[in-house]
Amino acid sequence: MDGAPLLCLADFEAAAGRRLPPDVWDYIRGGSGEELTLAGNRSAFARLPLRPRFLVDVETCDLTTNLLGASLSAPIGVAPTAFHRLAHPDGEVATARGAGDAGQLMVVSILASRSLKDIAAVASGPLWLQLYWLRRRDLLAEVVRQGEALGYRALVLTVDTPRVGRRLRDRRNGFAVPPDITAVNLDDAMMATTHDAHTGTSALERHAREQFDPTLTWADLAWLRGLTGLPVLLKGVLTAEDARLAVEHGVAGIVVSNHGGRQLDAAPAAIDALPEVLDAVAGHCPVLLDGGVRTGTDALKALALGASAVLVGRPVLWGLACGGASGVRDVLGVLAAELEDAMALSGRPRLRDVDATLLTRPSG
Ligand SMILES: Cc1cc2nc3c(=O)[nH]c(=O)nc-3n(C[C@H](O)[C@H](O)[C@H](O)COP(=O)(O)O)c2cc1C
Ligand SMILES: CC(C)CC(=O)C(=O)O
Numbered sequence: 223m224d225g226a227p228l229l230c231l232a233d234f235e236a237a238a239g240r241r242l243p244p245d246v247w248d249y250i251r252g253g254s255g256e257e258l259t260l261a262g263n264r265s266a267f268a269r270l271p272l273r274p275r276f277l278v279d280v281e282t283c284d285l286t287t288n289l290l291g292a293s294l295s296a297p298i299g300v301a302p303t304a305f306h307r308l309a310h311p312d313g314e315v316a317t318a319r320g321a322g323d324a325g326q327l328m329v330v331s332i333l334a335s336r337s338l339k340d341i342a343a344v345a346s347g348p349l350w351l352q353l354y355w356l357r358r359r360d361l362l363a364e365v366v367r368q369g370e371a372l373g374y375r376a377l378v379l380t381v382d383t384p385r386v387g388r389r390l391r392d393r394r395n396g397f398a399v400p401p402d403i404t405a406v407n408l409d410d411a412m413m414a415t416t417h418d419a420h421t422g423t424s425a426l427e428r429h430a431r432e433q434f435d436p437t438l439t440w441a442d443l444a445w446l447r448g449l450t451g452l453p454v455l456l457k458g459v460l461t462a463e464d465a466r467l468a469v470e471h472g473v474a475g476i477v478v479s480n481h482g483g484r485q486l487d488a489a490p491a492a493i494d495a496l497p498e499v500l501d502a503v504a505g506h507c508p509v510l511l512d513g514g515v516r517t518g519t520d521a522l523k524a525l526a527l528g529a530s531a532v533l534v535g536r537p538v539l540w541g542l543a544c545g546g547a548s549g550v551r552d553v554l555g556v557l558a559a560e561l562e563d564a565m566a567l568s569g570r571p572r573l574r575d576v577d578a579t580l581l582t583r584p585s586g
Contacts, residue, residue, distance in 0.1 A: 228544065230560075231516045231537045234553055238309070238540035245395040246308050249426075250539050253483035254387030259491065260483025263514025266491030270523050272580055275569035283565040284572050285558060289508060289531055290376055290453055290474060292348035295325030296558040297573065298521060300550075301479075301512045301533035302352035302378065302457075304333035304426075307403045309542040310549075314341045316542060320550025322346030324558070329378050329533065332365055333405040342372040350376040352457065354383060354430075355438040358412060359445075365407055366449050376474065377450065379443075380481075382458030384436035386427040387485040398425035443471050455510075458485070460495040462502035465509075475508045475530075482513055482535050493524060500528040518560025525573065526580035 228234050239247055253260030285296040300321050307313035314336040321328040322345050329350045330341055342349060351369040356362045366377065391397075398419035405413050415429040446454060453474030458481060459465050468476055478499050480489040489495075492513030500509055508530035515521055515532045524532045534557065541553030570576045578584075 228552065228556075230556060231534075231540070231553060234537060234540040234544055234549070234556075238543035241543050242309065245392075245397050248391035248395055249308070249389075249397050250536055252389050252391035253487065254389050254485060255487030257483060257487065259480050259487050259489045262491040263480070263483055263493070264516070266493045267514055267516075267520045267523060270493070270581055272519060272522065272526075272564075272568055273583070274567060278569035278571065280566040280569060280571045282571060283562045285562055285565070287531065287573055289327065289348075289510075292327060292375060294327055294348070294531070296554075296561060297525060297529075297531035298554060298557050298561065299327030299510075299531055299533045300329060300538050300554070301482075301535035302329040302331035302380070303535050303539060304331045305335045305399060305403055305405070306539070306542060307335035308399070309539045310546045312336075312546055313403075313542075315344050316547040317538060317550050318342075318345040318347075318349065319547035320541065320552075321538075321554060323547065323551040324554035326554050326558075327531070327533075330374070332407065334407060335403050335405065337406050338365070338368055338372050338374070342374070349374045350378050350455075352378040352380055353446075354380055355435045355442070356408075356412075356433055357435045358409070358433070359435075361409055361412065363449055366446070366452075368407070370450050370452055374452070376453045376455060377446070378455045378457050378477065379446065380457045381438075381464075382460075382479070382481050382485045383430065383434060384438065385434060386424070386430040387481070387487065389424055389427065389484060392424035392426065393422055396421040396423065396425075440467055440471055443473075447472070457512075459499055460489055460492075462498040465499040465502035469503055469506045473507060475510065476503060477510045477512060477533065478529070479512045479533075493520075493527070496524060496527050496529060515557075518557060518562070518564045521557065521561045522564045522568070522570075522576060523581065525576045526578060528578070 455475035457477035541549035
């Protein structure tokens with residue numbers, strides 16, 4: 223790693239930005255359109271002050287939790303992001319090592335650049351598998367079967383990507399995935415278009431237009447459920463209406479997410495969408511959040527509103543770029559240490575003490 227100590231996630235971001243090629247850096251950091259939602263994910267956290275309580279014994283703060291049967295050292299996990307080999311030659315294998323060392327959950331993207339098998343072989347923590355609904359259902363089914371056989375414990379179907387958002391940085395850069403980095407769990411021929419660079423367009427946008435199935439509806443979930451006994455979560459839910467439908471369709475969990483501001487620009491900030499989703503879900507399943515979580519106090523705010531856990535996307539790629547597996551472990555470790563600190567300093571030593579009174583004065 224660089225000489226300067228990396229003390230917070232912003233330090234990892236700055237160091238990663240110095241290491242990665244400019245087009246890869248733009249792909250990772252960018253959002254869609256005017257990047258309003260990307261900015262909103264951060265500014266919405268900044269608008270929420272915390273209400274600390276004092277004269278509470280905070281000598282020991284307990285961050286351990288259980289999510290769908292998995293024990294975690296903290297309610298913090300790795301959001302699914304594509305092609306980790308863009309950030310480090312070992313790719314998702316390094317990420318899985320780092321997340322396992324940190325005792326935290328990793329959600330592996332269907333567009334991972336290392337095999338599900340190699341990732342599972344090094345993972346000491348729980349793995350979930352994220353899916354995009356492909357037009358080639360045979361390939362989708364095969365990935366699900368493989369994931370289940372390898373011990374992945376849940377499926378996370380991303381619903382916010384019937385096509386890829388208008389990511390102008392990638393279009394300007396004519397971004398394409400380098401030829402030596404591929405989504406190895408899918409068919410080579412199917413993935414070939416991800417490598418086609420054309421100025422003014424994004425290869426990933428074109429690829430998704432061809433390969434992602436935009437006709438997906440609620441009725442199709444039954445097909446996925448019929449393939450597997452694994453719990454299915456939906457990622458990308460932002461409204462009470464969809465949350466209610468998700469519960470009616472028997473999902474095991476929901477990830478409130480706007481895809482890190484990369485899909486519909488002007489979608490609400492993730493933390494702003496969380497309360498209406500939690501309200502609609504009414505405790506029927508765990509609700510997680512991702513989007514803009516950069517500090518322990520951000521995580522604390524999401525937990526105070528009722529999230530079961532938070533996931534981080536870009537920060538994990540920063541950690542990977544800075545130091546492979548140990549960089550990922552350190553990013554997750556810094557976030558957990560900051561959360562522990564925030565719990566102590568706000569007088570909430572156990573996760574069950576982290577409730578809405580941290581944000582809003584109780585009535586009466
Ligand atoms: C480079 C990159 C690749 C991503 N790839 C995927 C993906 O393959 N599947 C998916 O469901 N979400 C993907 N996402 C979205 C993340 O899962 C997550 O929603 C988002 O990064 C969270 O916001 P954060 O980066 O502010 O933490 C990607 C995000 C980034 C930045
Ligand atoms: C190819 C893309 C759909 C991967 C992704 O989810 C992203 O870049 O945000």
